[in-house]
Amino acid sequence: MADWAGALRTLAARRVVLLALVVLAVMLLLTALGQWVFAHDPMAMKVSQRLRAPSWSHWSGTDELGRDITSRIFYGARYSLGIGAATALLAVVFGTLLGLLAGFFRRLDAVLMRLVDAMMAFPDILLGIALVSILGASPVNVVLALTIVYTPRVARVVRASTLVIRELPYVEAARAVGVSTPRLLAVHILPNLMSPILVQLSFIFAYALLAEAGLSFLGVGVGAEIPTWGTMVAASAQYADRAVWTLFFPGMAIVLTALSLQVLGDGVRDLLDPRLKGAT
Amino acid sequence: MSRMSWGTLGRTLLGRLGGMLAVLSLVSVLVFLLTRLAAGDPMAMLLGDQASLQDIAQARQRYGLDEPLWTQFLLWLGQVLQGNLGQSIFLQMPVSQVLLERAEPTAWLAIFSVGLAMLIGVPCGIVSAVWRGRWIDQCVSTLAMLGASMPSFWMGLLAIQLLAVGAGWFPVSGYGDPGADWLTRIHHLMLPALVLGTLNSALIIRFTRASMLDILSEDYIRTARSKGLPEVIVVFKHALRNALVPILTVLGLTLALMIGGAVVTETVFNLPGLGNLVVRAVLRRDYPVIQGALLVIAAVYVIINFAIDVLYVWVDPRVRHG
Numbered sequence: 145m146a147d148w149a150g151a152l153r154t155l156a157a158r159r160v161v162l163l164a165l166v167v168l169a170v171m172l173l174l175t176a177l178g179q180w181v182f183a184h185d186p187m188a189m190k191v192s193q194r195l196r197a198p199s200w201s202h203w204s205g206t207d208e209l210g211r212d213i214t215s216r217i218f219y220g221a222r223y224s225l226g227i228g229a230a231t232a233l234l235a236v237v238f239g240t241l242l243g244l245l246a247g248f249f250r251r252l253d254a255v256l257m258r259l260v261d262a263m264m265a266f267p268d269i270l271l272g273i274a275l276v277s278i279l280g281a282s283p284v285n286v287v288l289a290l291t292i293v294y295t296p297r298v299a300r301v302v303r304a305s306t307l308v309i310r311e312l313p314y315v316e317a318a319r320a321v322g323v324s325t326p327r328l329l330a331v332h333i334l335p336n337l338m339s340p341i342l343v344q345l346s347f348i349f350a351y352a353l354l355a356e357a358g359l360s361f362l363g364v365g366v367g368a369e370i371p372t373w374g375t376m377v378a379a380s381a382q383y384a385d386r387a388v389w390t391l392f393f394p395g396m397a398i399v400l401t402a403l404s405l406q407v408l409g410d411g412v413r414d415l416l417d418p419r420l421k422g423a424t
Numbered sequence: 425m426s427r428m429s430w431g432t433l434g435r436t437l438l439g440r441l442g443g444m445l446a447v448l449s450l451v452s453v454l455v456f457l458l459t460r461l462a463a464g465d466p467m468a469m470l471l472g473d474q475a476s477l478q479d480i481a482q483a484r485q486r487y488g489l490d491e492p493l494w495t496q497f498l499l500w501l502g503q504v505l506q507g508n509l510g511q512s513i514f515l516q517m518p519v520s521q522v523l524l525e526r527a528e529p530t531a532w533l534a535i536f537s538v539g540l541a542m543l544i545g546v547p548c549g550i551v552s553a554v555w556r557g558r559w560i561d562q563c564v565s566t567l568a569m570l571g572a573s574m575p576s577f578w579m580g581l582l583a584i585q586l587l588a589v590g591a592g593w594f595p596v597s598g599y600g601d602p603g604a605d606w607l608t609r610i611h612h613l614m615l616p617a618l619v620l621g622t623l624n625s626a627l628i629i630r631f632t633r634a635s636m637l638d639i640l641s642e643d644y645i646r647t648a649r650s651k652g653l654p655e656v657i658v659v660f661k662h663a664l665r666n667a668l669v670p671i672l673t674v675l676g677l678t679l680a681l682m683i684g685g686a687v688v689t690e691t692v693f694n695l696p697g698l699g700n701l702v703v704r705a706v707l708r709r710d711y712p713v714i715q716g717a718l719l720v721i722a723a724v725y726v727i728i729n730f731a732i733d734v735l736y737v738w739v740d741p742r743v744r745h746g
Contacts (some may be wrong), residue, residue, distance in 0.1 A: 160566070179617055259445070262450035265722040269687050270702060274714055277706040354575055358688050361577045362703050376577055384585050391585070395578035402573035410569070 150204035154415055161411035163274025164404035171401060175221040184212030186219035186371065197389060204393040207376075213390065217397050220371040224353060225401070227287055227372070231352035234291040236345050240337065241319020244329060246299065257303065260296040268293050272355055273364045283366045290355055294348050298341075305340045309333055346409035350402040352382050357398050373398045436737055444730040447547045451722045452504070456497050458714045477691055485725035509716035514708045518715035519598055522701065530690065530697035532613055533620065534682040540621025541628050541678060546671065548625070549632020553640060564629060576685050580619045580692035588615060598695040616693045620685050624678055635667040669739055673732050683721055 155161050176183060183201075189209040196206040204213035263271075275289035309315065310333070318332050353373075359365035360374030368375055373394045380390035380424040429568040475483075491499070503510070509519035552564040588596045600608040639645065640663055648658045687699035696701070698717055705713035 160562075223673055258446050258450055261443075261447045261726075262722075265447065265451050265725045266454075266718060267685075267687070267721065267725075268684070269685070270699075271722060273687070273703065273706050273716055274458060277709070277714065278458065309603050311687065349572065354573070357575050357578065361575070362688065362691060362706075362720070364703070364706055374575075377575070381581055384581055385589055388582075388585055391578070391581055395575065398575055398578065399570070399573050403570055404470070406569050406573055 147180050155195065155408075155411050158411055158414075162413070164407035167400055167404040168408070170406075171221065171397075174218045175225060176398065178218035178221075181294055182212065182215035184215045186211065186215040197387070204307070205387065205389040207380065207390050208387075209299065210267045213376075213393050216371050216376065217373070217394055220373055220376055220394070222395070223370055223372040224282060224356060224374070224398070227283055227290070227356045227366070228349045228353035228382055229292060231290040232345050232349035232357075233349070234287065235294035235348050235352075236341060238291065238295045239344070240302050240334075240341055242295065242299040243302025243304075247303040248329060248333070253303070256299070260299050263292075263296040264300075268355055269358050269362075272359050273324060273362060276359060276364045281364055282365045283370065286359060286365055287363070289359075290352050292295060293355070294352065298344050298348065301344055302337055303339050303342050306333065309336050334390055341411070342416075343409050343413045346412065349407035350409070350421075351403070353398065353400060353402050400411045433737065437734060440616065440730060440733050440737070441452055441654075444565070444726060447726050448461060448723060451718065451726065453497070453500060453723070454635055455575070455715055455719045458718070459711045460493070466598075478676040480654075493725050504719065509719070510711045510712035512710055513565055514705070514710045515713070519712050522713060523698065523720055526696060526698045526701045528697075529613070529695045530683070530686055530699060532609070533616055533686055533690070533695065534679060535621040536613055536617035537624060538678055539684075540617060540627040542675075544622065544625035545628025546632050547603055549629045549671075550636055550659070550664065552629065552633045553636035554655075556637065561633075565633075568629040571623045577688045577692050579623060580616065580689055583615055583619050584692070598694050602614060612693075612695070616689050616695060620682060620689050624682060624685060627678055628671070628674060632667065633670050635670045636663060639663045639667050666727075669736070673736055675732065677729075679728055 147328070155165070176352055178186075189211055190206075191209070193206050194208055198254040204217065207213055207216070215405070231397065242256060242260075246253045246260075266274075271293050272286075272289050275292055276285055279285035279289060315332060318410065323332065356365060357374030358373065360368075360372050361378040363378070365374055366372055368379070376394035377391060377398075384391040473575050507520055509523070511517070512519050512522055515522055525566045548568070557560050584596055589596045595612050599612050639661075645662060646657060648662050651657075653662075683699070686697060686701060689695075690697045690699040691703050698721065702714060702717045704710075705717065
């Protein structure tokens with residue numbers, strides 16, 4: 145844990161992981177600086193320019209209202225990436241808390257894990273649309289709904305790791321010298337859960353990104369007027385036979401980002417799992 | 425098997441059964457609470473704008489909505505256990521009947537997709553494990569991850585453009601006329617199953633690979649190799665047979681993914697299945713339908729996983745003997 149720079153260097157040594165890191169960095173940079181990089185206003189409609197094929201002035205073409213798709217993708221990224229990141233963070237925080245408690249306190253375990261099993265009996269998208277339909281369609285509610293969907297998944301992983309760590313000799317030693325339970329959990333056990341937590345963080349980010357796109361596509365997500373990658377694909381569906389680029393590019397943004405996040409998560413897992421060291 | 429191990433087997437199975445029933449009860453509580461949390465009085469919604477406050481109060485009494493929450497839950501659960509899931513507000517039909525009508529396309533879609541996912545996933549996973557770390561393993565693993573990163577609606581829309589609109593090999597959408605024969609039905613299901621099966625093979629590839637890698641490092645595989653058996657026999661006869669048991673257990677998980685994926689895929693291809701029904705019910709705020717569909721889908725998932733668990737206990741002596 146002490147050597148973050150070293151860890152990052154080891155990660156980047158694998159070419160695929162390096163590529164994923166570069167893709168994510170470029171994505172973030174263009175999302176943050178989009179309004180200065182791209183010549184077109186993402187919201188500016190120009191009916192004379194509607195459904196234009198990709199060209200030098202519009203790299204990904206224009207949509208049904210003549211808006212520049214490239215600048216809209218990186219404008220929509222604020223919502224798509226923001227919702228994904230917020231969901232991943234919240235689900236990891238709550239999931240870690242629940243998983244830690246369930247893994248450490250046997251009495252809580254049976255109850256909490258049954259609840260987790262029950263929550264996981266609902267397919268993610270299905271639970272997502274049911275929750276958004278109750279909460280109402282908005283970016284904040286999508287984050288809330290998806291946090292409820294993914295928290296049990298994190299809890300299950302963290303619980304499994306906690307069960308293993310709890311039995312290690314050093315935990316027993318710490319208890320023997322009189323370390324209090326909260327301190328034991330926070331200082332001695334939590335840091336050793338960092339690898340599964342980091343892996344979950346990037347995977348849940350990818351899943352949440354895909355789920356938000358799915359919800360928005362179905363019309364029960366952020367609301368059609370907000371440009372996310374999901375709503376852009378949804379809006380393009382009826383023009384896809386004439387202007388396939390309106391469908392292709394926003395979807396590619398989803399695929400590239402989700403793929404990079406999963407490659408990164410896999411890389412972190414290989415890096416931190418001693419059993420796999422030197423395997424490839 | 426001795427009497428002793430029958431006792432252990434019985435206890436294990438009883439334990440699993442108890443666990444399943446506990447999860448099912450929790451599922452029913454969650455579904456009940458979920459729809460009760462929904463904004464708005466269900467009676468006001470059922471009776472429409474014309475109802476007076478008195479009408480609503482009477483209706484609340486008739487449906488037991490003035491009882492405490494847990495009484496309401498027990499009343500509702502009693503009805504559910506008798507197969508009564510309530511009345512669809514929009515369709516004016518019993519929910520159970522609506523679900524039954526819509527279950528067929530979803531069931532076929534799930535079966536075809538799981539079949540295709542196995543056909544792709546198992547061979548790819550084996551190849552990946554046998555040539556671990558080589559270029560073919562890297563290719564398969566990257567493709568599997570690509571599959572897991574692709575939104576099914578996006579791939580569905582592209583497939584429609586390419587293979588239905590462009591090439592004209594498949595119908596663009598729908599499930600054929602109401603009286604269509606089974607060949608027409610299958611033709612309509614092919615493209616959605618292709619999309620859903622390909623994307624979901626990713627999980628089976630990963631699982632097969634991990635399971636094969638585990639078994640290929642076992643002592644008896646080394647023994648088989650060292651006594652000079654050809655690699656083909658070692659892989660297919662000794663390893664694959666033992667790897668298949670854990671692979672089968674992932675089927676339950678895949679099926680759940682399929683039902684979730686079907687929500688989106690059915691909407692893209694306009695298939696009149698359960699997923700499509702739920703999406704429409706959500707857009708129309710038809711809560712009895714949402715409630716019924718959630719309950720049935722979650723229950724099917726729990727029961728399938730229980731069945732696989734039991735199968736696993738039967739097949740694997742290590743689990744059987746606890």
